[in-house]
Every structure is written in structure tokens, then in C-alpha cells.
Amino acid sequence: MEKAGFQLEGLLREKYVIHGRPSDALILGLLKREWEPIRHL
Numbered sequence: 567m568e569k570a571g572f573q574l575e576g577l578l579r580e581k582y583v584i585h586g587r588p589s590d591a592l593i594l595g596l597l598k599r600e601w602e603p604i605r606h607l
Contacts, residue, residue, distance in 0.1 A: 572596045 568574070576593035583589070 567594050
């Protein structure tokens with residue numbers, strides 16, 4: 567997702583359990599002022 571301009575803002579460790587194993591969740595963010603130039607490409 568970093569290629570799309572998103573930046574890693576947080577990590578929720580062991581947020582989900584998938585097939586009996588804990589899995590982390592990434593929190594990504596993109597500010598509106600960063601999105602505007604990208605969406606017009």
C-alpha cells in the first residue's frame with residue numbers, strides 16, 4: 567500500500583485469530599492533501 571501513497575501509522579498486534587493463529591493488523595493512513603495529486607494521475 568505504500569506504493570499508493572499510504573503510510574504505516576500503527577500496528578495492532580494479535581488483533582485477529584485466523585485458523586487458530588494470532589494475526590496482526592496494520593493501520594495505514596493517507597491525508598486528503600496527499601490523495602488529491604495522486605487521484606488525478
